[in-house]
Amino acid sequence: MRQMSLLATAAPTANWYWYFGRATGLIALVLLTATIVLGVLGPLRIFSRRWPRFAIRTVHRDLALLSMLVIVIHIVTTVLDGYVHIPLSAAVLPFGSSYRPVWMALGAVAFDLLLAIILTSLLRRQFGDRVWRFTHWFTYVSWPIAVAHGLGTGSDSTRVWALVLTFGCCAIVALAAFARIQSRPIFYHRPHPTG
Amino acid sequence: VTCGLAPTNLFLQGIAVVGVPLVRRRVLARAAQVGGDLADRLDVCSMLVCHPSSVALMPGIEAAVVFSTTSVLSGNSSWAVARQRDRAGMSSQSSEPQDHESPRARVARERSAVRSRVANLRLAIVGTVAAATCGLAVFVGATVPGSSSASDRSAASGAVRSPVGGGSHGRGAELGGASAHAPGVSAPSASSGPSDVISGGS
Numbered sequence: 001m002r003q004m005s006l007l008a009t010a011a012p013t014a015n016w017y018w019y020f021g022r023a024t025g026l027i028a029l030v031l032l033t034a035t036i037v038l039g040v041l042g043p044l045r046i047f048s049r050r051w052p053r054f055a056i057r058t059v060h061r062d063l064a065l066l067s068m069l070v071i072v073i074h075i076v077t078t079v080l081d082g083y084v085h086i087p088l089s090a091a092v093l094p095f096g097s098s099y100r101p102v103w104m105a106l107g108a109v110a111f112d113l114l115l116a117i118i119l120t121s122l123l124r125r126q127f128g129d130r131v132w133r134f135t136h137w138f139t140y141v142s143w144p145i146a147v148a149h150g151l152g153t154g155s156d157s158t159r160v161w162a163l164v165l166t167f168g169c170c171a172i173v174a175l176a177a178f179a180r181i182q183s184r185p186i187f188y189h190r191p192h193p194t195g
Numbered sequence: 196v197t198c199g200l201a202p203t204n205l206f207l208q209g210i211a212v213v214g215v216p217l218v219r220r221r222v223l224a225r226a227a228q229v230g231g232d233l234a235d236r237l238d239v240c241s242m243l244v245c246h247p248s249s250v251a252l253m254p255g256i257e258a259a260v261v262f263s264t265t266s267v268l269s270g271n272s273s274w275a276v277a278r279q280r281d282r283a284g285m286s287s288q289s290s291e292p293q294d295h296e297s298p299r300a301r302v303a304r305e306r307s308a309v310r311s312r313v314a315n316l317r318l319a320i321v322g323t324v325a326a327a328t329c330g331l332a333v334f335v336g337a338t339v340p341g342s343s344s345a346s347d348r349s350a351a352s353g354a355v356r357s358p359v360g361g362g363s364h365g366r367g368a369e370l371g372g373a374s375a376h377a378p379g380v381s382a383p384s385a386s387s388g389p390s391d392v393i394s395g396g397s
């Protein structure tokens with residue numbers, strides 16, 4: 001009986017779901033930023049002999065999968081936190097929640113786009129390069145939508161440290177995008193055997 | 196409070212003995228020890244900054260801290276060991292050129308060394324993310340006004356986390372009045388709000 005009561009007290013309260021929901025939201029922002037920066041800078045010649053292109057691509061893929069895992073934890077903790085009723089379907093269906101419908105819808109749209117990007121990447125051989133490339137362009141849409149979702153509905157979004165983190169991520173992505181735009185498109189070619 | 200620590204350490208030591216090569220076994224054992232020490236310190240800190248209900252969760256938090264610290268340290272340490280061996284040319288995974296080596300063998304060796312580096316980096320990233328998530332959860336729980344205790348929460352309700360009425364910031368600020376009873380939105384009463392969850396948890 002005592003064990004039962006100990007288990008009951010050790011079960012996460014709604015507050016802990018709330019804390020972990022907020023923490024995972026912010027961590028997901030950082031991970032998505034790192035993923036995008038590696039993806040944006042990938043076609044530039046940032047690789048070296050110690051870190052060749054396939055290694056950077058692998059880290060990019062691992063970061064994307066890890067950020068998706070963190071986002072799933074963010075969704076689950078938000079749904080489990082029963083302070084307001086947010087159905088699980090609201091994670092993928094825009095306007096599926098009556099709680100802050102616009103901001104939650106932005107989160108759902110960003111999640112749907114990310115899901116599509118990751119699925120087409122995992123099944124790239126089945127979908128083909130054109131579909132994969134076309135879907136990957138949606139990264140430039142989904143990331144700002146996710147940032148807007150965080151700024152709009154994040155419990156810590158008005159705090160200085162959270163603002164510094166968010167706008168720091170924005171600046172890093174903007175710099176990476178600027179570097180990508182400034183550089184000439186690089187067409188990979190094998191060096192000619194004779195020269 | 197520290198009951199979560201012993202099983203976690205035992206588990207890590209078990210992994211260290213059974214499944215990993217000698218170098219990583221030592222690294223993992225050392226990392227588990229350092230993680231345990233860190234968790235002991237965190238225990239004191241968390242008791243000072245968190246509300247009473249968090250004490251019940253401390254074993255879980257400690258286990259997470261031990262696990263993530265172990266991941267970070269073992270990832271970074273094995274990375275350092277790999278680099279050291281790489282420089283000394285001792286390992287079969289060295290990227291230094293060997294004598295009488297065919298180009299194909301050299302490419303395979305270099306790719307293997309890179310894969311090892313990526314695997315170590317992956318371990319370090321996962322550990323860092325786990326540690327940062329746990330740390331951030333404790334941090335936001337301890338620092339946001341109104342979440343540190345039931346009385347603070349009720350005083351700051353609406354400003355931080357109130358689904359009904361009041362407050363221009365935080366959750367539910369836009370759900371005031373009649374819209375609070377919209378379908379799908381629960382409106383906790385005074386007897387069933389999170390304040391009671393906190394006091395019940397303690």
